[in-house]
Amino acid sequence: MHAIGIEHEHQRPDRDTYIRILSNNVEPGQMINFEKIPYDEVNLHGIPYDYRSIMHYDGSAFGKYNFATRKRLPTMVPLKPGITLIDNFALTENDKEKLDIIGKCRRPGNKKNSTCQDHDLNCETYKISGFCTHKFYENTAKEICKASCGFCNDSGTQLDETLSKECKDIVRF
Structure with missing residues (x-):
């Protein structure tokens, strides 16, 4: 950076x-x-x-x-x-x-006034540790870390379904 x-x-x-x-x-x-x-x-x-x-x-x-x-x-x-x-x-x-x-x-879901936001300062850390995809924490992840965990659609609102396994970041040089 x-x-x-x-x-x-x-x-x-x-x-x-x-x-x-x-x-x-x-x-x-x-x-x-x-x-x-x-x-x-x-x-x-x-x-x-x-x-x-x-x-x-x-x-x-x-x-x-x-x-x-x-x-x-x-x-x-x-x-x-x-x-x-x-x-x-x-x-x-x-x-x-x-x-x-x-x-x-502009990335999908990156909207300043988004209704889909994290409610915990540690969401990025939780995501790295597997919190977002662990079945036991799924409902909690959707509630407190929905933006970091990817539970938002392109308009910045919360998705009803779970995060698609086909969704990937692609880097092109």
């Missing part, structure tokens, strides 16, 4: 509203990874801060190592209660929307 001009979430100029940087815990020489990018050097595309973005470091990124606990010290603390900064391995809907804006494309 850097190659097309997308910067790290924790370097956004408005990041102090969402996280606190614990500079004393950062490894020497690594504060460059936490410098804010000025408003005139970044385009936020009108997309809100995204704790789960693939472009957000985990909470102990570049942290000094604590030999007593055998863990890295925290370097970022979320200001929103209930948020834990983890390694994110999947694109969030906000990440995809940025890609759509930069690439001037």
Whole structure:
């Protein structure tokens, strides 16, 4: 995402509203990874801060190592209660929307005012872990993670039937 001009979430100029940087815990020489990018050097595309973005470091990124606990010290603390900064391995809907804006494309179901939306910040993670396709969680997935799990039609409304097994993303070069 850097190659097309997308910067790290924790370097956004408005990041102090969402996280606190614990500079004393950062490894020497690594504060460059936490410098804010000025408003005139970044385009936020009108997309809100995204704790789960693939472009957000985990909470102990570049942290000094604590030999007593055998863990890295925290370097970022979320200001929103209930948020834990983890390694994110999947694109969030906000990440995809940025890609759509930069690439001037539209994906089916990507509608800002869609009635088919996720109601949990962890839906992308749940999807990766198989939550969406597990029979036991099917009804819950349809209720709280319908967008990430693919329970929406092209108009952005919820589908009555389950996700088609024939639906695939196709990449062409």
